[in-house]
Structures are given as structure tokens and as C-alpha cells.
Amino acid sequence: MSAFNAIGEEREIDRDEFTPGVEPQPTWCPGCGDFGVLKSLKQALPEVGKTPEEVLTVTGIGCSGKLNSYLDTYGFHTIHGRSLPVARAAKLANPELEVIAAGGDGDGYGIGGNHFIHSARENHDMTYIVFNNEIFGLTKGQTSPTSPKGHKSKTQPSGSAKTPLRPLSLSLTSGASYIARTAAVNPNQAKEIIKEAIEHDGFAHVDFLTQCPTWNKDARQYVPYIDVQESDDYDFDITDRAEAAEMMRETEDVLNEGTVLTGRYYVDEDRPSYTQEKKAVGELPEDPLAERYFDDDAEWERSYDLLERHT
Amino acid sequence: MSDDELIWRIAGGSGDGIDSTSQNFAKALMRSGLHVFTHRHYPSRIRGGHTYVEIRAAEREVQSRGDGYNFLLSLGDSFARNPQEEAYYGNEEIKPLSENLDELREGGIIVYDEGLVSEEDVEAINLEERAEENNWHVFPMDLRGLAKEHGREVMRNTAGVGVTAALLEMELEHIEDLMADAMSGDVLEANLEILHEAYETTQEEYEFEHDLRAPTGEHESEQALLSGSNAIAYGAIDAGCRFIAGYPMTPWTDVFTILTQNFPDMGGISEQVEDEVAAAALAVGASHAGVKAMSGSSGGGFALMSEPLGLAEMTETPIVLVESMRAGPSTGMPTKPEQSDLEFVLYTSQGDSQRVVFAPGNIEEAYEQTRLAFEIAWDYQIPSIIIYDQKLSGENKNVDVEFFDREPAPDLGSTLTEEELKEAAHDASGKFKRFDYENAEDGVASRSLPGQKGGRYLATGNEHSPVGHIEEDPDNRVFQMERRLEKLEAIRTELDDERESNQTYFGEEDAEYGIITWGSSQGAVVEAVERLNDAGHSVKGVSVSDMMPFPEQELTEFLEGVDEAMVVEMNATGQFRGLLQKELGAYGEKLTSLLKFNGNPFEPAEIVEGYEVNVADEDREPTAQVRIEPAAGD
Structure with missing residues (x-):
């Protein structure tokens, strides 16, 4: 018998269940792209059959970090840049949980960049949504790792001398097995991509363009957006690493020239998830470790039985 | 400096098998019925460099490395740098011999490998002259040649052990048994041959004029030889910990490795x-997901x-962290012990500290307090930290096997079931009121786990409402803060009144003078206090483990009972003495400090001397490399 009966529960799920009774109205600015992420999750989760109590949403710090204040699941609002290591461990401790990690571009590509690289490398079975607004919003408009070269702000008064980080390319190089970019201005695509990311068995990275109307671009500046799968101008195989890399590079290059390309960039269904890899080498228990602490019949090993090597 | 003990030092280069040879020899001595204690000294490099392990063995219990040593087995350093050239770091080949002479006691024994060091090199360090002055007994042996003849050159350690056993008139039985446990086939056969050949050659070639022999003893029950790192890892296993995350760093890596291999x-x-x-965030x-981590x-x-x-403090997520200190600041001396991270561990991280910190003073305490750290962490939903150091991490001591015969405790404390x-x-x-201050007991609000039905809440590093929403209302802030701090008071009460004290007391109960120490300096202080009392002083000692919450009552009682007390710790600024004065708010005029921070742990004689100079006011400077800090107002 499971100690976690919310997991795998079969029932009708209403998307309103994901709206908390406390603070149903987010405090984000009017016109903020973050609403788009919230809405797509509220739509996607019931459609993939997930109930609020089998989902753990782990966030970082920034406007994006408040996602789980407004999405009624189990939540862990961690610290700046550290959502991924917290989320990874929760998944290892109880692989039956549906784990979604989220944070901003500063959070995930700046201070948490090392965790991003390694989480992708290890291919943990989770969804990682990066609210990419190309700016530090909550701290009032400083240049971020994805801000374009020449971006002027109080911390870069002469214009940034740095070229922006390439999130999709970095993700591919690091080892993520599902990589997509969507935008808050394209809710239908966003919902579908989030669904695919949740259902993907491995590290699914979604770079989510969320306009910051207060400190950076407003929604109009992400319009028109182009879906690379639907446009006749682009033709590449999302299962081909080289073609994906080429397409990602172009997408990253043209964003700062005003062309907003979105869509699925890379999918590798064959790469085993970290849970599978770790089980294969015998370093992850078959049953969720979290269950064992509730199992009255569990036999706990003792150090007393290890002493032979010391006598 | 009693003669009824053996302190055997095996010296060589890193990578020469010093560690494993000494481990086996220590076990052989333990199996022969002796109490043993080991001390490891090594450089931060993979191959070569000055490395030694000391094994102290006696019929009575031994709790420290002792003072100096009386038997040197000097093997060559097969990874010496530039052996053919005069480099600025000198001739490294001779170092396993030359670097170890200062601490060898009068009348001690030296065995060195004449197959590895040249006659000229030995002459250059004036060994003969020094041996005469100190009445040392020197036994040059071609260990390398002996090993090569019957097996391979690397087996020279075995030859060295054979010579040792002959000179100490030890039976070979236990050594042979241990070899048979560790190896088999041709390798075992060759090693046994080398052992016997070395043993017999020594008997044949030399007439023994030395007095030192292996002590004899008997154990009443079966003993296990293990290190502080083993004890911490085993305490964690028995507490039901089944998740560890880490990144390699000396000396903490030992605990990480032991658990990684067992899990x-x-x-x-x-x-x-x-x-x-990431490592701590993973824990x-x-x-958070329900595992003891x-x-x-x-x-x-x-x-x-x-x-x-x-x-972890703000979200009330139970975790245990261990901090294995080494000499700082910054990279400091990576393989040398120091007790200088106390203030750092007590207060690091922004805001008011809400954590429990234990500093075990010996191997048994390391096990007990690790178990306790888990129990308290999961009962009170608070991080617990074990602070120890390179010394306790790597030293081995014999412990009663029965000490470990107890029930595991995997209980998740104040975690609720779905029911x-x-x-x-x-x-x-x-939403579940996970941080409910209205129904909390001792400040503890019960927790749920993700995936449980009816337990949905938000954990956040922001200040939060009972269901976990970000909340900056002043009343809520004060309620939540006071609730969390109440847990620390409840833990203090539990440690003071409901459990056996974690502090270790020794010496004469109604003594006039006190010596206070903490953590791994305990053993040397215990032996020093014994010696001082034997010499007619009136001294008692306490070794403190509870760093936070601090045992105010106990230390007040201790200090009320003495005229003066000396605080012994391995750091340069007297961090524990500072904590003591902060927590007790008094006694500044009673406390002096004896500090050591040269990278080597205290020897009992240094503490005896420090006491004589510092407390008994003998008019002389200490000869040891220590620092004395007078009492406030002195």
C-alpha cells in the first residue's frame, strides 16, 4: 500500500483545482508574460491527467519564483538559482512525483547555470521552465544573461558589452533530451509544448519568452512570432542533433534582430532518464525510497552487521 | 611517557601503502589484546611527500596519539622528486628517515630501508651521532632487496612489519591472519615468505640490546577498529539515513565515500x-520529499x-550536515586538523541562526551524536550539524563491537501520515496548515510530504503564513519567528533535562582548577588531566559537545566549582572560549586559553606544560608551538 495516495489517482480533474483559494490573483504586473506560463500549466496539467497533489512545483527567486504561489500544487519556492538541485533530489527520493522546476533567465542561466548544465547532462525526468524575459525584473530592470548586446540599464549604463547567452544551444550541448521555446503571446503552442515536456521521460527544457512590460519589451515586441514547425521557411529534423543545433543557433541570433522563432527544437526519446540509468547500475532502489519510511515491515540494515571488516 | 606502551611510526611517501600497512598492523595489535589509537599525518598530494601513521598500543585504554613515539619504521619515498638533483625542497628520499627524528623518544628504535637510501645520505644527516646522543637502536635492513627476492618491490612494507615484529618479539599469528584476509594465491604466499624471512633475518643478524617490547593485554569482548568517519557514517545508517549528496573535499570525503559504498x-x-x-540543496x-537525507x-x-x-532553517526542512574542519583560512592546509570553523558553522547564512550543532570528542561520541543529530532534526524539523575535524575523521581506535548492537531509528519524527x-x-x-503556530507544540508544526492526499502546502524561503504563502504581516512574522525559536529552547530543555549529557567529564570532581575543551582535542586533554592529578595538581576537565544550543547550566556549574580554567582548542583566536563567554556572559577573568594551530593536534605533554605555565604560573615559556592567551584583565 502506498503512503502517497494522491499519486496516480484516476479521476476527473478540473483546471480550477489548480487555482489556490489563497491569493488566486497573482501580483505580477498587468501584461506580464508570466501569466502565460501559469495559464498553460493550469491547462496542461489536467489534460495530462495530473492532480494537484501529485505535482511538486519547485521554483527559484524572482517574479517567476512566485509561480507556485498561484498554482495550487505541492510547492517549494527555494532560493535564487537552486530550484534544480532541490527538484532533482525530490524526484530521486520519490520518482512517482511529477516534478516541475521553474525560474527566470537570471536564475537558471546566470546564478544557477551550473545546476542547469548538470541537470541537463544527467537527464533527470522533469520539466524545467525558464521564464525568459531578457531582464532582471523583480530587482527593477538590470541587464540579465539573455539581455541583448548593447542593452542599457542602471548596471550597464554604457550598454552591455556582452553577447547574450544561448539557452537552447547550451541545453543541447549539456544533454537535455527535450528542448523547446515558446512564448506567452502564443498560448496554444505554449500549452501543447508544456504538455509534451511533462510527458517526456527525461530532462525537458522549455525556454518560455515572457515579456516584461515594465522593464523590457511588451507583448507586441514578441509578435509576430513564428512557429518553426508550421512555417515553410524552416525545415529541420528535431531528432537530428546537428540540424537542431543549426536551427537553435539561428533562432538565438535572430531574436535580437526582432524575429521571434519558437517551437520544438530537439527531442531524443531514446535517451534513458537519470532514474533509469541509476537503476541500471544498481544505485537507485526499485521502489520509491520515500515509501520505505512508511512501511512497517521494512527491515532496516544496521551498522552492527558491517563490523566484520573492522575486527 | 610511560614505557609500557608502543608508539610505532611508519613513514614513507604517499602512495607507498603506508595507510593499509598501518591499518593491518593496528588490527594485529588490537587482536593481540591491546588498546590501539592511530594518528595520520599526510600531505596534500597523490604521490610522494612526507607521510606517516602512528599506532599507539597499550594494555590500558589509549585516547590520544601520546607524546612523541618510540619505534620508527622508515620506508623509502618511491615518489621522491628529483632524487638525482639537489632541488630546493632538498633530498626527498631521505625524508622518511630524517624528518621523523625530532620526535623519537630516547632509547627508541629505528628501522630503515638501506635498499632505498644511500649510505652517504644517512651520513649526511648525522644519524650515528644522534643515535648515540639519544640512545637510539638503529637497524638498517635491505627491505627492498628482501621484497624483490621473494616477490615484488612494493612488498617491502611487509618486510618492514616482519622486522618490527622480530624486534618487538611479537607473535606473527595475527599478522598472518590479516594478510590472509586481505590477499590470496601467489601474492599471499610471497608476502608470507617475506614476512618470515624478515623476521628470521632480524633475529639472526642482530643482538637485541633495546628494552622496548610489544606490550601484552587481553580484551574482555570483541573489538572493532574504526575511524571517526566510520562512526559518523554508521550513526547515519542506524538513524535511517539513506540519502547523501556531496562533492569531494578532504577530509569530509571519507564519510561521503563510506556511505556511498554502503548505500x-x-x-x-x-x-x-x-x-x-547543489549537494546541500539536494539534501x-x-x-522535503520524505527521505532522511x-x-x-x-x-x-x-x-x-x-x-x-x-x-532548511526557514522552510523547517530537517537535514543533517557534517563539517569536517581542516586548517584555514581559505584553502589553508588541506590535510591538517584545526578547530577553527566553529564560529562559521554556528552563524553562517543570513538571519538569526536556527540550527543544532554537535561537536563529538571521540569515536563513540561521533556515532552517538550523529544518531542524535538525525533524531532531533526530524523531531524538530531543523538542520543539525556535526562539526568535527581531520583528526577525528582519520584516527582509528578500538571500540567494543557490542557498542553498535542497537535498534535502528528510521522514524520520520513529526511527519504526518495521510490518515x-x-x-x-x-x-x-x-490547504494544509503546515506552519500552524496555533497548534504547534514546542514550536513544532507537523509536516506533510508531496504526494500525500490532503497535505498540499507551499514551502518557501520567504516569511510565510500557516499554509506557506509569502506573508510579511508583522504579527504573522513575530508568531512564526517565535515559534521557530521556541524549538531551540525545547531542544535545549531536552538535552539538559531529559537526556544523558553529551558533555564528557573527567579528573577530580572537587578540583580547584579546570581544563575545558571541545571536539577532537578531548583525548589528549583527558590524558593530560590524568597526568596532572598523578603529579599532585588538582584538576578536573570537561569536553563539550553541545555547541548549539549551548549547555549553559552545565558549564556554569563547572566554572562555579573552580578557581580558574584553561580552554584548550586547536585554533588561533580562541573561538570556543569566545562562545563560552558569550553564552555565559561571565567568567572572563577565570578563563585562559591554550591554543595550537601549527597543523598538528595536541600531545598530552603540551597540555600538561601549558597548564604548568598558564595556570600553575610556573615562570617559564612553553617549549611547544602553542599560544597562551591570558584571562580578561590579566
């Missing part, structure tokens, strides 16, 4: 991750854990 067979999980921020994540590091890595530690969650308080929208 797969126990259904546990070990994760080596990208850095220590938080695993614990730990992480740890040494000073530099622990610095990176500051923020996940604060997150219990049905009865728990929820808000109008059905």
Missing part, C-alpha cells in the same frame, strides 16, 4: 553533484552550503 546494498541513494550548493529536496563538506565547501542551510492529515488543520481552500 546501494541498503536501498539508499548517493549523489555526487556539481558543487556544494533539502530529498528530505544528509550532506556535508569541509570549510570551503561548507561555505557554499550557507544558502541551502538557511533555506493523520485528515485530522489536521486546513484552511478554507483545503
